[in-house]
Amino acid sequence: LRKAWSAESWIAAVLAGVLLLYLAFPLLQRTRHAAPRRRVLVVYGFSVLGDAMNRGIFPAFSRLWKEKTGEEVFFPSSFAGSGTITNQILLGAPAAVALLAHEGDALRLKEAGAARTDWREFPARGVVNRTPFVILVRKGNPLGIRSFADLTRPNVGIIHPDPLTSGGAAWAILAEFASATRLPEPLTAEDVRRGSEQLRGIWSRVVGQSPSAMGARTQFENGFGDALVTYEQQGVAARSSRGEEVEVVLPPRTILSEHVAVLVDRNIPVRDRFLALSFRDFLFARKGQEIFVKFGFRSAVDPGLDAGNPSLGALTDPITVEQLGGWERAYRLVVERIWKDEILKEPGR
Amino acid sequence: MTPARQDSGRGGWSQRLTVTALWAVLTPLLLLPIVAIFVFAGRGGWTAFWRTIALPDAQFAMRLSLWIALWTSLANAVLGTFTAYVLSKHRFRGRGPLSVLVNLPVAIPTVVIGTSLLLLWGPIGLLGRFLDPMGFRPMFAPLGIFLAHLLVTFPYMLGAVKPVLDELEVTYEEAAYTMGAGKMRTFLYVILPALRGGLFSGTLLTFAHSLGEFGATVMVSGNLRMKTQTAPLFIFAQFEAGQIETANAVAAVLAVLSFVIFMFLLRFTGPSAREGS
Numbered sequence: 242l243r244k245a246w247s248a249e250s251w252i253a254a255v256l257a258g259v260l261l262l263y264l265a266f267p268l269l270q271r272t273r274h275a276a277p278r279r280r281v282l283v284v285y286g287f288s289v290l291g292d293a294m295n296r297g298i299f300p301a302f303s304r305l306w307k308e309k310t311g312e313e314v315f316f317p318s319s320f321a322g323s324g325t326i327t328n329q330i331l332l333g334a335p336a337a338v339a340l341l342a343h344e345g346d347a348l349r350l351k352e353a354g355a356a357r358t359d360w361r362e363f364p365a366r367g368v369v370n371r372t373p374f375v376i377l378v379r380k381g382n383p384l385g386i387r388s389f390a391d392l393t394r395p396n397v398g399i400i401h402p403d404p405l406t407s408g409g410a411a412w413a414i415l416a417e418f419a420s421a422t423r424l425p426e427p428l429t430a431e432d433v434r435r436g437s438e439q440l441r442g443i444w445s446r447v448v449g450q451s452p453s454a455m456g457a458r459t460q461f462e463n464g465f466g467d468a469l470v471t472y473e474q475q476g477v478a479a480r481s482s483r484g485e486e487v488e489v490v491l492p493p494r495t496i497l498s499e500h501v502a503v504l505v506d507r508n509i510p511v512r513d514r515f516l517a518l519s520f521r522d523f524l525f526a527r528k529g530q531e532i533f534v535k536f537g538f539r540s541a542v543d544p545g546l547d548a549g550n551p552s553l554g555a556l557t558d559p560i561t562v563e564q565l566g567g568w569e570r571a572y573r574l575v576v577e578r579i580w581k582d583e584i585l586k587e588p589g590r
Numbered sequence: 591m592t593p594a595r596q597d598s599g600r601g602g603w604s605q606r607l608t609v610t611a612l613w614a615v616l617t618p619l620l621l622l623p624i625v626a627i628f629v630f631a632g633r634g635g636w637t638a639f640w641r642t643i644a645l646p647d648a649q650f651a652m653r654l655s656l657w658i659a660l661w662t663s664l665a666n667a668v669l670g671t672f673t674a675y676v677l678s679k680h681r682f683r684g685r686g687p688l689s690v691l692v693n694l695p696v697a698i699p700t701v702v703i704g705t706s707l708l709l710l711w712g713p714i715g716l717l718g719r720f721l722d723p724m725g726f727r728p729m730f731a732p733l734g735i736f737l738a739h740l741l742v743t744f745p746y747m748l749g750a751v752k753p754v755l756d757e758l759e760v761t762y763e764e765a766a767y768t769m770g771a772g773k774m775r776t777f778l779y780v781i782l783p784a785l786r787g788g789l790f791s792g793t794l795l796t797f798a799h800s801l802g803e804f805g806a807t808v809m810v811s812g813n814l815r816m817k818t819q820t821a822p823l824f825i826f827a828q829f830e831a832g833q834i835e836t837a838n839a840v841a842a843v844l845a846v847l848s849f850v851i852f853m854f855l856l857r858f859t860g861p862s863a864r865e866g867s
């Protein structure tokens with residue numbers, strides 16, 4: 242017995258048809274006009290780079306490459322916590338170029354054999370840009386926060402990125418520790434005690450964590466917490482999107498983070514090698530560095546370029562990871578031994 | 591189902607109070623969150639909404655999600671029906687454990703499913719270790735998303751089809767056999783038509799679940815814009831990046847789509863199609 246279609250069946254059929262048409266639309270388009278020759282370069286970057294890459298670097302490089310070769314470069318990209326993307330690449334994500342928040346993640350790629358080209362041979366030892374760590378506070382700075390020491394006060398609620406996945410969070414921990422020491426004097430036992438004390442005080446005030454620095458800023462901008470520890474670049478971005486609602490506090494003593502560019506050789510076929518190298522060179526060239534400065538980073542190649550962005554604060558006494566004995570030593574001591582093994586495990590936290 | 595109580599005036603008054611209380615509780619819990627999505631999505635007006643929806647990466651994410659949902663539904667329609675048929679019509683050793691196994695994905699957290707797939711197909715995984723050198727890398731690719739969704743949504747098709755098969759009178763099949771129809775013909779002309787309702791609702795359920803799947807997808811997809819980023823991942827990434835309007839525009843589209851699917855589900859599995867309570 243064959244029944245006539247009900248009204249509902251008709252509606253369902255029409256909706257399904259519309260859906261299929263929507264799905265097939267790009268396929269129909271593709272056959273109509275031949276696309277110009279297209280190249281693909283997969284880029285993974287740590288979260289806060291998203292804006293600078295998507296709106297600055299990618300379009301600028303594509304334009305340049307097209308002028309030179311006539312080819313379109315297409316950049317599939319993913320931006321997340323530095324640790325997250327490193328883990329994804331280690332598990333097989335197809336990134337050709339990785340921009341990481343610190344050298345520790347680059348070393349993990351190297352140890353796994355994914356990255357063979359030594360980034361330290363790039364300009365500025367592979368540091369593609371830098372940024373000091375700052376504290377974002379609410380309009381008018383109602384709690385009067387001026388330094389990392391002020392974050393230990395009992396009435397402060399801090400939003401912090403998660404050090405397990407975010408490279409920025411690891412830098413923040415280094416800043417929170419090192420600003421209480423007498424660096425660049427050599428670290429003494431007393432320095433370590435004072436640094437740990439301040440770190441412990443700050444972490445007893447953390448009320449919210451996010452997997453990436455970008456996510457932490459979103460939490461803060463949505464009204465959570467009184468203070469956010471983050472990259473100065475994020476402060477500049479927050480000022481331009483939120484205006485007066487947030488204020489950037491550049492503590493007199495803070496760390497200058499260094500972000501590295503790595504070629505993931507394992508994922509670069511021979512035919513894309515030149516493209517990947519050209520892209521790497523572009524990042525360190527004057528044009529690339531100017532774009533980073535425009536988006537709120539500081540140039541590691543030529544600090545003179547920083548004057549191009551008036552919203553970058555004046556650095557008085559920045560601490561570098563070099564003064565802490567290099568990334569590996571600093572990370573092992575401050576993040577792993579003090580933060581992870583001592584502070585994180587304390588009861589009541 | 592208990593019929594509405596038709597009590598005295600006092601009963602009516604207390605009933606009204608109870609219903610009001612229920613609304614008062616459910617409005618902030620269930621209704622307002624959905625309203626919030628639409629309010630934020632529509633904040634910049636229609637033009638802003640359309641501009642956001644028309645972004646190439648938003649379009650790509652929605653298309654990818656729909657494609658994956660389509661393939662997942664089709665694959666599970668076949669695989670789920672086959673499984674249901676075997677489990678329902680055959681008695682064999684290991685049938686008990688198998689019935690539990692096929693329903694297991696509902697009980698396992700989706701993040702765990704994603705992890706398990708990475709540990710099976712990834713470059714360091716049980717199978718991936720051998721497949722990776724051959725160039726077969728399903729993880730961080732659309733195929734990986736498809737595999738994850740297949741696993742996550744498997745029980746839905748089964749749950750929709752198997753009860754119908756279980757209840758199907760054996761006499762119809764036997765009648766078909768005695769009239770000389772083969773197994774295949776019996777399946778096509780006797781069993782399949784009876785399954786239509788179950789198949790339809792199973793497919794819709796699978797489609798809806800696949801469309802919104804997040805936990806397993808975020809583990810296996812690599813979250814590559816314009817390549818492996820599905821609509822829910824797009825929403826999450828945009829929200830993380832502070833692009834709340836963009837996130838909400840796509841969220842609103844997904845919500846409407848799910849709503850439409852749900853309406854059809856209600857119609858086709860409504861009182862007439864439903865057995866028992």
